[in-house]
Amino acid sequence: MANKTLFSAAFSRFLPRTDAVNEAGGAAYAYGPEAKLAQLAATGTLSDGFYSGADAQLADVLSAARAVSPDFVAKAAVYARKSGAMKDMPALLAAYLTVADPDLAVPVFGRVIDNGRMLRNFVQIMRSGQVGRRSLGSRPKRLVREWLEKASMPQLMAAATGNDPSLADIVRIVHPAPASADRRAFYGWLIGKPYDVAALPAEIAAFEAWKRDPKGALPPVPFEWLTAFPLTAGQWAELAGRMGWQALRMNLNTLARNGAFDVKGATAKVASRLADADTIARVRPAPYQLMVAMGQVGEAVPLRVQAALEEALELSLATVPVLAGHVVVCPDVSGSMSSAATGYRKGATSVVRCIDIAALVAAAVLRTNRRARVMPFDVDVVGMALDPKARVAVNAARLAAIGGGGTNVSAPLARLNAERAKVDTVVIVSDNESWIDPTRRGATATMIEWNKLKARNPGAKLICIDIQPYGTTQAKDRQDIMNVGGFTDAVFDAMARFASGETRDWVEIVNETEV
Structure with missing residues (x-):
């Protein structure tokens, strides 16, 4: 038989x-070409993994992108950013499309490059030469300039937090045409060129004044700009109410170390922010980030705040x-x-x-x-x-x-x-x-x-x-x-x-x- x-x-x-x-x-x-690209876009971080290195991952995603239509590349990029909350992969695919399908790259850029960090990722990838060019080119430069022109001052200040490249580097590359005196003064201040002090945006003027006297009211700038200065417990408590939700989650130990929770009412306000259902629905934190945050908080972080993190996990x-x-x-x-x-x-x-x-x-x-x-x-x-x-x-x-x-x-x-x-x-x-x-x-x-x-x-x-x-x-x-x-x-x-x-x-x- x-x-x-x-x-x-x-x-x-x-x-x-x-x-x-x-x-x-x-x-x-093996995944089919479209499934492989979708998988890479949703899970790839262009870092070394347990079995393979970042170089191999980069080669894989570019090979997968060439094996499918530009239209699917565009959809994978938007899906990875909007549904998957990914950063490097959507920027890479948007950069790839500037070569593979320049017309399609325009709407994808608008959907994927949605904050300053993503803008810096895009420019860094374009200049690396990995997608086939080492310069931005006329159309990508125009897209970056338009992003800068449409961005609000808070968005520009957030974009100015970070390097490699910095926002100043990007401004030097694309030469945006400022539409107002305050925007012209901001660019000059950012890249170290002469500027009209009287025309500085109110936020930047307040920051410059505060640097001369850090004991005064905190200026309305990103909290990262302020933490290098000696702050009081009260100022740290104020920052706890001002920083973004994700930044708050990541800086609980820092706030505790600097006495923020010793300030009356600070603990209740932080706990309320962390466990706010509407905010969590809008921010959409990854549940695993919250679980890790719970494991990392030190004993100095009040129990009420720790409980709020657990509630945030349940809500997420x-x-x-x-x-x-x-x-x-x-x-x-x-x-x-x-x-x-x-x-x-x-x-x-x-x-x-x-x-x-x-x-x-x-x-x-x-x-x-x-x-x-x-x-x-x-x-x-x-x-x-x-x-x-x-x-x-x-x-x-x-x-x-x-x-x-x-x-x-x-x-x-x-x-x-x-x-x-x-x-x-x-x-x-x-x-x-x-x-x-x-x-x-x-x-x-x-x-x-x-x-x-x-x-x-x-x-x-x-x-x-x-x-x-x-x-x-x-x-x-x-x-x-x-x-x-x-x-x-x-x-x-x-x-x-x-x-x-x-x-x-x-x-x-x-x-x-x-x-």
């Missing part, structure tokens, strides 16, 4: 053969969907997941690990879907009981503390099959670098195990959340399988739409993006 393992019609029929080897050496499926997860039926969420807790989620970059490596994000997604799904089953895995499924009524931060911290071992993405599916479990939706959160799975001819073990599960649960759907830009997956897209990349609330939206049958795949969601 023929070998049943090799020739089993039940498990091999319709299963695609693997066509790639992942970074860990395991059999895998308002978009986590309720999934119908039997839900299983599988966070990858293997060794490679201990790497920095946004990669390694000298002086700017994030403390957020991939495992933190996977754990947070699992805990968030459990909070919304109280009957969901959580199956962390590395080489095999890791046994752990979580309380669905516990706060998200508590369950996420427990999961993130596991860590270690190789990667076997098929392990939770194999366990579900061994149990003959009833399943409607499986969510796997991983870097997709599976290599321990049992070797099979043709398909990955993940696809084989999923097909076995589908035989018992015909309506089941598999959602694979890929949080690293390596370009391969263990489960190929089809009507019941979606691969989605990223680690913002856009992932939860994509998950809900797919589970409800609203969309077929993630590329379809990106294609719906307006440019």
Whole structure:
């Protein structure tokens, strides 16, 4: 009799053969050109990863961009910025379009370059020569000049906070034509050229006066301009009410160290700002940023403020969907997941690990879907009981503390099959670098195990959340399988739409993006 393992019609029929080897050496499926670009745009940070370097990532994204239409590049850039809250990748794709499709680059620039930091990213990338030119060129220069002309003084001051290039460098490159005396004076002040002191914008004039006497009222300039001066506790408390929400989240220890919370009313005001639902809905902080902030606050930060951070985390997860039926969420807790989620970059490596994000997604799904089953895995499924009524931060911290071992993405599916479990939706959160799975001819073990599960649960759907830009997956897209990349609330939206049958795949969601 023929070998049943090799020739089993039940498990091999319709299963695609693997066509790639992942970074860990395991059999895998390569993303199609559009899916690969979308994945890179939503997760790539142009930094060194666990398996590959920043140079390889840059080469990958430019190669993927050339393999698709400029129209899809434009949609991926806007999706990555507006839905994925990414920074470097949208700027890179906008710069690429200035060469690939200069006309299309114009609306993309307007949608993607939405603040001073993004403007500096764009100019830096253009001047690097990586997209095919070392100078801005006439049209990109015009786009940058128009951005400067339309920007308000607060926007320009925010843009002037940062270097490489600085806003002064950009002004020297594009030579904006000031439309008013105060704008002309500001540019002169910025680049160190003679200017009319009497025409300085009120904010800059107040800053110059305050520098001569730092004991007076704080001028209305970015808080970063003031922190190099000796400030009183009261002035620090004032800054706490003035700085942006994200800056407030990141500077709690600094405020505590400088006595801001000793000022009457400061603690209540900071806590109120951090937990304000309307502000969180507008700012859309990444939930993992809040979880990390909670872990980093020192003992000097008042408990009321720490509690507000936890409340902010809960509010930031308002978009986590309720999934119908039997839900299983599988966070990858293997060794490679201990790497920095946004990669390694000298002086700017994030403390957020991939495992933190996977754990947070699992805990968030459990909070919304109280009957969901959580199956962390590395080489095999890791046994752990979580309380669905516990706060998200508590369950996420427990999961993130596991860590270690190789990667076997098929392990939770194999366990579900061994149990003959009833399943409607499986969510796997991983870097997709599976290599321990049992070797099979043709398909990955993940696809084989999923097909076995589908035989018992015909309506089941598999959602694979890929949080690293390596370009391969263990489960190929089809009507019941979606691969989605990223680690913002856009992932939860994509998950809900797919589970409800609203969309077929993630590329379809990106294609719906307006440019």
